[in-house]
Amino acid sequence: MTFEEFMAARWASLYRFAYVLVGDHFRAEDLLQEAMARTCVRWRSIRDKGAAEAYVRRAMVRQASRAWRRRDRETLVGQPPDVVQVGNVAEAADRQAVWDEVRRLPPRMRAALVLRYLEGMSEAEAAEALGVGVGSIKSQTHHALKRLRAAMTEVEIVL
Amino acid sequence: MVTKTLREVRDAVEVPRIDHVDFAARTRRLRRRRRVLQALGAGAAVAAVVGAVALPTVLRAPDAIVATPVPEGGVPVVLDGAIRWAHSDGTVTDTERSGAPVGVLDGELVSLDEGVLTGPGLRAEDVRAAYVAPDGVTYQDADGTIHPSGDRPPVAAEGRLVAAGDDTYVTQQTGTLTLHTEAGTYGLDTGSDGARSSPSAVEVGADVVMVAAGGVVHFFDDEGARTGGFLGGLTGALSPDGGTYAYAPDEQERARGMRPGLAFYDVGTDRTQRVRLDGAALDLAWVGDRLVVLTQRGDERVLTQCRGTSCGELLTDATGTLSLQ
Numbered sequence: 001m002t003f004e005e006f007m008a009a010r011w012a013s014l015y016r017f018a019y020v021l022v023g024d025h026f027r028a029e030d031l032l033q034e035a036m037a038r039t040c041v042r043w044r045s046i047r048d049k050g051a052a053e054a055y056v057r058r059a060m061v062r063q064a065s066r067a068w069r070r071r072d073r074e075t076l077v078g079q080p081p082d083v084v085q086v087g088n089v090a091e092a093a094d095r096q097a098v099w100d101e102v103r104r105l106p107p108r109m110r111a112a113l114v115l116r117y118l119e120g121m122s123e124a125e126a127a128e129a130l131g132v133g134v135g136s137i138k139s140q141t142h143h144a145l146k147r148l149r150a151a152m153t154e155v156e157i158v159l
Numbered sequence: 160m161v162t163k164t165l166r167e168v169r170d171a172v173e174v175p176r177i178d179h180v181d182f183a184a185r186t187r188r189l190r191r192r193r194r195v196l197q198a199l200g201a202g203a204a205v206a207a208v209v210g211a212v213a214l215p216t217v218l219r220a221p222d223a224i225v226a227t228p229v230p231e232g233g234v235p236v237v238l239d240g241a242i243r244w245a246h247s248d249g250t251v252t253d254t255e256r257s258g259a260p261v262g263v264l265d266g267e268l269v270s271l272d273e274g275v276l277t278g279p280g281l282r283a284e285d286v287r288a289a290y291v292a293p294d295g296v297t298y299q300d301a302d303g304t305i306h307p308s309g310d311r312p313p314v315a316a317e318g319r320l321v322a323a324g325d326d327t328y329v330t331q332q333t334g335t336l337t338l339h340t341e342a343g344t345y346g347l348d349t350g351s352d353g354a355r356s357s358p359s360a361v362e363v364g365a366d367v368v369m370v371a372a373g374g375v376v377h378f379f380d381d382e383g384a385r386t387g388g389f390l391g392g393l394t395g396a397l398s399p400d401g402g403t404y405a406y407a408p409d410e411q412e413r414a415r416g417m418r419p420g421l422a423f424y425d426v427g428t429d430r431t432q433r434v435r436l437d438g439a440a441l442d443l444a445w446v447g448d449r450l451v452v453l454t455q456r457g458d459e460r461v462l463t464q465c466r467g468t469s470c471g472e473l474l475t476d477a478t479g480t481l482s483l484q
Contacts, residue, residue: 012174019172020165029175037185051428058427062366095164118165132386
């Protein structure tokens with residue numbers, strides 16, 4: 001597989017991952033472009049091309065984590081909510097509230113949540129995708145849910 | 160609720176087209192940076208060994224800063240007590256420098272000779288440890304002050320500088336290792352049950368830190384979290400991009416029955432590839448994406464160079480004095 005084939009095939013999926021990771025279109029595109037460029041220059045040295053997508057995801061999580069630390073805390077951008085308004089109004093409002101809280105989580109916690117509860121990965125798979133130990137995934141997920149619960153006293157967190 | 164919310168957000172995301180102009184600009188910038196890395200000479204791995212030795216204050220200093228450009232494909236080695244270039248065609252030429260090579264910065268040799276650190280636009284005295292990274296040199300004075308690379312101001316440090324990267328460095332104080340980054344400081348815990356083992360080697364490659372301690376090689380991320388490790392493989396070198404740890408058994412490990420050969424451990428995927436390597440490993444160092452390995456075979460020392468897993472012998476030293484430090 002050439003890098004161009006890889007990029008064309010995985011761009012949309014990785015962009016969606018980047019967006020959920022940082023919660024902002026501009027930063028998601030910047031994050032993905034940078035991670036893809038890094039992958040491109042290393043392409044020949046990546047022996048297992050099947051692991052390239054995991055490499056890009058991990059690069060994005062690490063980069064997002066660094067950027068988050070520099071800013072101390074992220075500030076929510078003033079763009080309209082992205083949650084599609086389906087179902088009853090109360091349920092949609094709850095989901096919007098959950099998404100707002102998810103966007104406030106540090107990227108590594110958010111990444112753990114995304115891989116476990118969006119991508120449906122096991123703890124071991126998520127650990128491999130992010131290049132961390134299983135214990136780290138357990139811990140990040142636990143703390144993410146704890147933060148969500150603490151912040152969402154009026155919304156029941158159902159996985 | 161979390162899963163449903165994340166799915167809705169993901170599915171609602173409008174995916175932009177690939178900005179190929181921006182992408183091309185980013186890859187050009189990264190390739191330029193990689194070219195600098197590839198000119199790093201023996202780089203971080205050599206520097207790690209240099210830094211492990213407390214050097215005395217200045218005894219003899221060069222008269223001025225001397226630029227020593229790196230020849231194409233050259234690797235700085237120490238032979239007969241002088242720093243020389245080992246070339247890819249197996250020849251050796253002089254650098255007119257003595258002491259120990261620290262690495263290569265901006266295409267020029269950085270060396271440390273009896274406390275005098277010399278490099279491109281750089282001359283410092285009373286230096287006890289120094290490390291080269293793509294963005295500059297991090298060094299520590301005899302009084303303990305650490306001079307980080309780049310424009311960052313000197314820092315008074317209680318610990319000893321034992322490794323450094325672009326924007327990170329590691330100090331050691333009474334067996335305790337501390338990682339210093341722009342974001343903060345983090346302890347590097349190598350004890351599985353709270354006990355600490357004295358580290359025998361520390362290296363930084365991009366956002367990965369390698370620590371060899373207590374017979375175990377540990378890997379940490381840039382927040383000081385341990386991400387992996389394995390038993391043995393203590394004679395090794397972490398690549399400048401932090402992606403690969405290459406190692407080979409030294410004489411003691413061979414005697415203990417460690418599997419012979421040169422191993423390339425992929426830090427990201429936890430996978431290892433092995434190639435044949437004769438002799439006992441003495442030292443390893445990365446030259447950009449090339450690896451050089453020094454082995455002992457009887458009375459001779461052999462320098463082997465690898466590109467990927469394709470390896471070939473560069474030169475054989477019958478004097479038995481060749482070293483990478």
